[in-house]
Structure formats: structure tokens, C-alpha cells
Amino acid sequence: VDPAGEWYRRWLTVMIIPVLYNWIILICRLHRSCFSDLQRNYLALWLTLDYLCDLLYLLDMAVRLSTGFLEQGILITDRKQICKRYLRTSQFVHDILSLFPTDLLYLKVGIHTPVVRVNRFIRTPRLFEAFDRLETRTPYPNVFRVCKLMLYIFVFTHWNTCVYFALSEYIGFGADGWVYPNMSDPAFSTLTRQYLYSFYFSTLILTTVGDTPEPHREEEYLFMMMDFLVAVLVFATVVGSIGSIISNLNKADAAFFPNYERVKSYLKVHRVNRDLQRRVNNWYQHLQINQKMTNENEILKTLPDRLRAEVAVSVHLQTLMKVQIFQNCEMSLLEELVLKLRPQVFSPGSYICKKGDIGREMYIIKEGKLAVVADDGVTEFAVLGEGNYFGEISILNIKEIGNKSGNRRTANIKSIGYSDLFCLSKEDLKEVLSEFPGAKTILEEKGKAILLKMKMLDEAAALEVGNQEAGLEAKVQRIEKSLGSLYTSLARLVGELQSSTLKLRYRIKLLEEETRVWPISDPDSEREERGRQ
Template sequence: MWIPMMAAAAQHDRVVLSPRRLQQHQQQQHTPSPDRDRHGRRTYLHMVPILPPPPAVPAINDGQDTIISDRLQDTSFQYTSAAPSVISGNAFTTPSKIPNSINKLNLIQSHPNKWGSSRKVHERSTGPDWFETKMANAKMEKKRSSKCFWSSSFVVDPTTHFHYKWLMLVTVTILYNLVFVIGRGVFWELNNAMPTIWWILDYASDGIYVVDTLVHAHEGFLDQGLMVRNSHKLRENYFSTSKWKSDFLSLLPTDLAYFWWPSGSCSADVLPCPVIVRANRLLRVPRMLEFFDRTETKTGYPNVFRICKVVFAILILIHWNSCLYFAISYVIGFGSDNWVYNLQGARNSSLSRQYIYCFYWSTLTLTTIGETPQPENELEHVFVVADFLAGVLIFATIVGNIGSMISNMNVARVEFQNRMDGVKQYMAFRRVSKELEARVIRWFAYTWANKQALDEERVLAALPDKLKAEIAIHVHLDTLKKVEIFQDCEPGLLEELVLKLRLQVFSPGDYICRKGDVGKEMYIVKRGILSVVADDQKTEIATLSAGSVFGEVSVLEIAGNKTGNRRTANVRSLGYSDLFCLSKRDLWETLRDYPEARHSLMQRGCQLLRKDRLLDEDAFLQAQTQNETINEAVSRLGMYKKVLFNYK
């Protein structure tokens, strides 16, 4: 019976009605009210103001004029405090909101159809659609919940500094549980010493765990190279891995076991202490390892950090083993034999004595060095054998890792030493003078002391070209801007030139260039002092310091240069000097793609030559005319080629 009703309701705006409401609906269809149409749907004609009749319009097909409803003319504009109105069976607004809702007048007009006849067409006013209303409500809900942890806009970027600091706080909390949950569970004096402080620290760490679970569930991840920021997808990714299991297990309220724990526990007679039920908090260790990995990539001393991490792991293992030794001594009986811990005496009953002795015993056992008391029963033998095996396996791995770390720390030094030994062997084989050999050795010592023995090209070879360019720009761009001819050049040219710069180190007394040499490089002084000397090699003409540039005109090959692109002075290094070198070939390869910059550089070079009266104007103009003639010929050949191609 419901199926025909539902079908009938689907024909009228797809609203499913109960049998009683359906009967009322059918009655309304047969007896429409003054403010309802023949389908029982509410109209708004009673609220439309009276409009004057429009001028007569000639009929298009059958001569009938447009008819304005008499009902519209007889109705005055008014508002009523009625219930929510209904259009198409959907409640969407009240009459008080009609001015913002009605888009069309509810008119009954005569329109000619395609057969040339006239028929009545009902046009009813339209209001906000249910879908638009739903979307508007959804947007408002999203705006209200934008700051909620579980909203669609909350996301934590794992690459930010905030996330790193948060991991640091979580790691401190995990370290607290690693050390004190096990320690307080065995050493009763430690647990009973500060009960209020332990209670505050315990539940403060639990609060951090809860917040970290929410942060962990909303950590962004990369999908096709883009950071996913949709909370729904983030939670799906979180629950698709095993991360959520350790997070939720570490949050289980095992502290409720305190209510069933026997009173008077946590003493020399009753162990372990109730705090041992919080051992599930140790399951949060993967977050600490994540922090260690992040720190290893961020720190400038990764090898030192790795060694510290290994030492920390050793100390934690020794601490846990010492707590286990003390617990086994309790199970067997304190002082029952020579192997277990003896509580007799005021000295042995203190907390410091208990922990230090157990830590000492654990260190000797795990490292298999030194003498320890011999076990006397089966449980003691099993525990010692397990300790020996664990010590051999664990410390073999640890020692191997430390050895490899120390070797990696000395790789650069070993490579540098091998290069220097090879040069010394070559000089000894070729019988180089002692003075020159001493200069070479001093040069090696200077480069190593100033961190310049690093092969930059090999170190940066693993990076993509864009990152190489950014590093080079960060290091060399300010230096290149100091060159007068490169000032006001377009950034693209400078970014390509910085990749061509090469660092050269000169020893005291080395000549960078001599008068009359063909200029093939230009130099920028990074560090050190250079002296410009006369032909007698003694008279000092000028001094160059950091930021000075020389040789820039010779690499431009300007026609009309009276020096013929040769060096005009002798430049010598007074001490150790670091210079950036840019070769002529690299410069012109780069300028090939920047014709405007090439023209600008040539103009600047000509200005420098004119300033020093070293430019032959006639030769320069003649060469410029020849270049223009060649360019015109090349352009004509290109035009002829186009014409021939079009003709074919």
C-alpha cells in the first residue's frame, strides 16, 4: 500500500507523506485555499503589491493579450506572521523573509505554444533550494569548527619548527616514564619519597600523551608531492597504520588498578609498587625515535649526536637491568646468599646505596668485564646467562656502530691526509727543493685549518640543479654584485654566473697574474690582501683587499682595447688569499643567452676603458660597423630562407 503512495508523492516534489497527511493533501488539491494553487502548494500572491495593468501588447499568434491575474490586482501588499511557508513541499522560509526569497511574480500568463495555440502556464515564485540551504549550513558549521581538533581544517605540518618543539616535549615525557616508571616500581624508597610530585608528573605526562595522540592523528603527509591537509584523509592514513595502536595502548587507564592494589604495598616486604601498572606508557617510544631522527637531520654534528644516542641507549639498558636485579633479589630474599643484594645494615638500606650497587653490578654483567659474585641457585644462573648473552649481542652491535661513527667522523681528514701524502711522495720523487716543498705543505695546512679542503662539487653532486643554484646564490651573489660591470644586470644572468665561480687559494708571494699575460679570468677577492707591483717586483703601486675586483675588462674582449686584452700590472698575494675566479669561456657561454646583458656589459667595459684612456675609438667603431653588417647579412639570409621555404 505504501508503494503507490510513495509513487504519488514522488510526482509531487518527492515528499513522502503518511496516510493521514496524504488524505489532507488530496483534500487541499480539490479545495484550494485563497493562498494555495490547485496542487495544494502555498503561493505568495497575497503578499504581492497591486501593480497597474500593463499596456496592451499585440498578440503574436492568436491575438490574445497577456492577462494579468484578477487575484493579483485585488490583493494589497501585506505581511503575516504565518507558519513557515512551503514551496514544492520543502519548508525554507517565513513570510517575513519574502523580499529576499521571491525571484518571480506568481503570474498566470497566456503563452503561445509551438502549435500556435494558447495555454495557461503556471509560474510560481522560487526560493532557496534545499541543497543551497544545506551547503550554507555546512559552511557555517565548518567556520564554527575551524579551530577544533577534529575539524576539516586542522592539520599539523610535520616539517615546521612547532612540530619539532612538540616532539621534544613528548620525548622528555617519554624519558620520564622510561626511567621512573620502572625505577619507582622496584625501589620503594624512591616511590614513597615524593608522592605528590610523582602524582603531578604522572598525570601531566598523561595529558601530554592525549594531546600528542590528536596531533599525531592530524599530521600531514605527502601524496604525489603535495601535503595532504584534509582531516578526514589524515585520520584515514593514521588508522591505516599501526601507529594508532601504540598510541591508544599507551593511553589505557591502567591506573584504575590502584583501587584493587593491596594497601601497604610498595615496601621492603611487598613489591612491586603499584606504579608498575603504568608500564604501558613506554609504548610511546616510537615518538621519541622520531624526534631522534629529526634531530639527526637538523644538527650540524650528526656523528656526535649518534654517539650520544648510543650512549643513552646503553644507560637505559643498564638502568633497566639494575632494576631487574633488585627485583630478583627481592624474590629470592635480600641477603639470603652472596649473589643477591643484602639489605642488612644502615648503609645498605639507603636508596643511593641500593641503586648505585645495582647499577654497578648491571654494568659489570652486561659488559662482561670485572668480577661479580657467583650465582648460587637456578634462577640466579638463568638470569646471569641471559645477561651475558644480551650483553654480548647488544654491546657487539653498539661497539660496531660506535666504531663506524668514529670512522665516518675522520673520513674527510683521512682523505685530505692521503692527498697530502701523495703530493709529498711526488715532490720527493721529482726532487723538488725543500723551500718549495715547505710552501706546499704550508698551503695544505692553511686549507685544512680554514675548512677549504672540502670538494664542493662532489659534496653538492647529489642535489638537483635548482638547489645547487640556490646555495650558490646564497654564498656568492653578494660577492658578484660588487663587480662594477655586473651591477644592475638582470637576476637570471647573475644566478647563472654564480654557478661558474671557482674558489682559488694563493700562498704568500704567489703571483695571481703578471703584466702582459693574456687575460682569461677575472678575480674577486674574498679574503686576504693583494699587492699591485711594478716591473721591478718591489715598488708597490696599489693594494687590493676583500671585495676588490680585477681583470673584468680583459674577459670581455672589447674591440679597440689598447692593451689587447692583456694584463697591465703584476698582482701578488702578500699572505694567504682566497679569490673567486670567473673564466672568459664560462662568461661568454652564459652571455650567449642574454644578448641585452651582453650589450650592457660591453657598454660598461667601454666606459671603464675610456675612463683610463685605453680605448681606441676608431677601431671600436669599425668593429661595431662590421658586426652590424654581419648581423644584417645574417638577417637577410634568414629572410631568403623563409621565402624559399614558403615557395616550396
């Protein structure tokens, strides 16, 4: 069994049932302490469910004996190794204790004493493991956390209910206004009323809403004080959990959608006109209502590069392959380009580009409609829909190879409604093509073919530019050769300089040694000595 697989998750989901059954039902059936009528009236049902849960516990041990484990990142599937590892863990000890045949004590204490099965609670960690696994798989983790918290509160209140009823039985039903009323009253004699009244009373205490009868005996005071102290802890836990869930929701919104509050404050501080503020408000409202994401790269940045590329490829590769110049390109280049795509949303009437603008991006239409309009902004020449693209020539910088338009936009394009586009900038393409020099040449050739077809390429200029580039390339090669020769000569000179320096240092050292052996005399003192002689 793969511990990360779907089958294992489903089995953990099944194991929630027996664990919760023991936690909820066992406390209700305790003889002479809780709802003992529940034990006596439905004995056959409880015995059947008890041993069915024991069977699931036993099957769970078999599943553990067949569940692989990771060693140095590799899934170990050898059954002998799995069994050996499981038998050495504390999980095996807990599983054995939870299935220890304490039911044999029924022969001594009687069949109506289910307290002998209290060891079944030891299997509780399996419940927590199942919840953790489900929380990571569910598409609504915050809703799941709320439901899990409510379940914990219910189980705790349920136990408190049973303790209250047992305490009432110990003190005496109807002995005062705090305990459960006397069962001689038909309204309070049924099992359903006993449980609901006790549960309601426990809820009042644990929620500290008041309206609880005043206690009269020491046991009642102790019970109330303990419940109040626990209620404070439960209340703090609930508030903290709900606050954490709300915080997670806010963080999720901040991760998926841009923060509008700062933009709103900016517009107010600078007193931007109301019409522009309204357009900005509508744009943000559209993003929020329709769940539009404009920062995908920021969301996926925590993933490893390879995994992030695979996610981006699965989402956007088909869109990128619709662009003519990128068709038949190698997959590694497309994967790098997919990571550079930036989603953008344009509101109705917004211009994506205007005639004469310098082309720095290309756009791919994911959703919506764009209109190619005249300078008056009203006359429509064409409508572009989902899957269309434009601006692919501009990001290749075709001006250098004879583009008659001078790498400027040749049309006005504006959004008819709300439009979702993917943008690829010239800088991002240049960065990617620096690692794929062969692909750069292929893309430029495709760009030339498109411009020739559109009659937007000056062939003479392109040829002249090509000759200039060839001449420049030859000059660069000659310069590189000259630099190589200069580097060689420089290295030789440096070597000779180092050798001369070493020789000079050696000679200076010898002279210093001779000076220390034969001290230098003063010429004036020598002449005076000769005169005296």
C-alpha cells in the same frame, strides 16, 4: 600544525620527557622485584608525575588530530580529512592502547603495583620520531648521535640493574658473594647505595671488563650468560655506531676539504724540493684550520638546480654585484654566473697574475689583501682589499674590439697574506652568455666604456673591427639566404627523384607480369620447326 614546522619539532622534544620517564622510572618501582622503597617513600611524587605524563599523552593525541599531512606534495589542513586519516592508522590504535585506563587495577591489586601502567611503553615510537627530527635539525648531528647512543646504553644498563637487584632479592641478599650484600650492614641499606652498587655490577658485566664475583646458583649463571650474550651485541652496536660516526666525519671532511694525502704522496714520489713542499703543507693546513671550502659546487651538486641557484645567490650574489660590468644586469644572468664562481685560496707571497699573462679569469676579493707590485716583486703601487676586483675586462675578450693591451695582464698582483678570492673564467662566462645574447652586447659596451675611461681602447681599431663585423654579418646573412634556396632546390630534386623511382618500379613490375604470361621462345628452335614444316 605543519609536520615540517618548528612548533611540531618543539612538541616532539617535549614528548621525549614522558616516554623516557616511563622507561626509566616505572621499572624501579615494581613491588617485590626492584627498588620497592622508591615506590613507597615517594608515592605522591610518582602519582603526580604519572598522571602528568598521561596528560601529555592525551595532548599528544590532540596534536596528532591537528597535524596536517602531505597528499601529492600538498599539505592538507582540513580537520575532517586529518581526523579521518588519523583514525584509520595504526598510530591511533597504539595511542589508545598506551592511554587505556589500566590504573583502575589499582583498586584490586593495590596502589603500590605500578606494573599495571606497563602499557605506557607503547608510545615509544614517538621518542624515535623526536630523535630523528632533532638529528636532522641540530648543527652537530654526530655529537647528537653519540649522546643518543649513550642514552640507549644507560636505559639498557638501568633495566639490567633493576633485574639484578630483583634477582638478588629473590635469592636472598648476602646469600653468596654474587648477590647484593645483606642490608643489615648499614653501608648497604640506603637506597642510593642499592642502586649505585647494582648499576656498577651491571656495568662490569655488560662491559666484560672482569672483576665480577663468580656465580654459584643456576639463576646466577643464567643471568651472567644472558648478560654476556647481550654485551656482545651491545659492544658490536657501540663499535659500529662509533665507526659510522667517524666515517661520517671523514666523509664530511672529504666533501668540504681537499684530500691532502694524495698530494703529499705525489710530492714525495716526485721528490719535490722541501721549500715547495712546505708551502703546499702550509696551504693545506690553512684550509683545515680555518675551515676553508674550495669545492662548493661539488658539495651542492645533489641539490636541484633551482635550489642550488638560490643557495649560491644567497651566499655570493652581493659579492658578484660589486663588479661594475655586472651591475644592473638581469637577475637570471647573475644567478647563472653565481653558480660558476669558484673559491680559491692563495698563500702569502703567491702571485695571482703577472704582467703580460693572458687574461682568462677575473677575480673578486672576498677576504685578505693583494698588492699591485712592480717587476721586482717588492715595490708596491697599491693594495686591494675586501670587495675589490680585477680582470673583468679580460674575460670579455676585449682584444677583438680594440683593446690596446691585447687582452693581457697589465700589472703584477700577489697576495700579502692568506687571501680568499672568487674566480670566474672566460669559458664559464662565454657558456652563460650563449643563453643571453642581449646581455653579451651590454657587457661589451660596458667594457668599452671602461677601456675608454682608462684610455686603453683603440677607437679606430674598434671602429674598423665593428665595420668588419658588420660586413661579416651581412655575408653570413647572404650565405644563409643562399643556403635556404639550395635547400629548397635540393628538396625539389629529391622529390622528383623519388617520383621517377616509383614510376620506374611500376613499369618494371608490369613487364615482369607480362613476361610470366607470355613466355619468351628460343629463335633457333623456331627456325628448325619452320624448316621441318
